[in-house]
Amino acid sequence: MAATKDPRPCSIADTLALVGEKYSLLVLREVCLGNSRFDQLVRNIGAPRDILATRLRRLVDAGILTKRAYSERPQRFEYRPTQAGLELEPVLLTLMAWGDRHVRNDDDRPMVVEHGCGNELLPVVTCSACGDTVRHEDLTAHPQAPGWTVTGPTVA
């Protein structure tokens, strides 16, 4: 999935090169839920075992997951998110919220996440400087590197 000729330097593309392959983010979903063993992942994700093995290697190499033996004799392993992996959780939450809104007709959500404050988590992306919810119209893109051509009076 390496962007062999991607003409744009871009952190979105770079990130997707690590976690954008099929099943990778679902692996992350599972390990964030605490499901850490190979067979659990196979069952819960529905991925072919060989593909899953490949993905796990990739994610471990990328520093997103760690692989640890939870038992020698018989050797058994578990996969857990690293700090970097946990920092991708907001991506999952945002994807989930979008899916709840747009692919399901809300209200038959397969999962609800509860926040420590006692309420159901409705994740919102905000500007850390002012705290406001991010709206498309409030954004302006500033390319820092060559390769970016932003057409309109537009925005990221």
Place this chain on the structure above:
Amino acid sequence: MAATKDPRPCSIADTLALVGEKYSLLVLREVCLGNSRFDQLVRNIGAPRDILATRLRRLVDAGILTKRAYSERPQRFEYRPTQAGLELEPVLLTLMAWGDRHVRNDDDRPMVVEHGCGNELLPVVTCSACGDTVRHEDLTAHPQAPGWTVTGPTVA
């Protein structure tokens, strides 16, 4: 990419079924930046033209993009995000922030996004109820449907 046997009902998986294929989110990046024409997309994304055509059809079908003629005679088209498409922008922003932090060593970010408040946008996912930044430890998953087995004392 349809999850043919995904044993888990999951909005993350559902959303990825729509936008998780290679290049789809980069298409969204481009249209959010205002680059709306086929050839621009080919150049900026670096995708094969045939694949891009396929992705565009998918995204239009999914209601994430619209296709409009901006010129008859010669027929020319533009792709723009729908409201639903724009609501995926937070996913892009979060992916970008993660990449800035973890794949680049910060400080050579290819793009900076400015927020309407005048500051550089550092996107943070917060709980809409209490306003706090979402941390993994504060989350508890509540499966609503069968098929979910959350192992540990864990979390989404």
Place this chain on the structure above:
DNA sequence: AAGTGAGGGTTGGATTTTCCAACTCTTCGA
């Protein structure tokens, strides 16, 4: 002692996608 089952993969081959370059078609401009 033999058989069974769990866990964590690997292997071979069929199927599906991607990739790439070339080609098409239409219309505008020189």
Place this chain on the structure above:
DNA sequence: TCGAAGAGTTGGAAAATCCAACCCTCACTT
């Protein structure tokens, strides 16, 4: 008349995915 731009489509080679079957180690049962 001769490009050139825009928006794709097409055919065939290369790569990735899918699937079922297999392997290995150890533990537990009978």
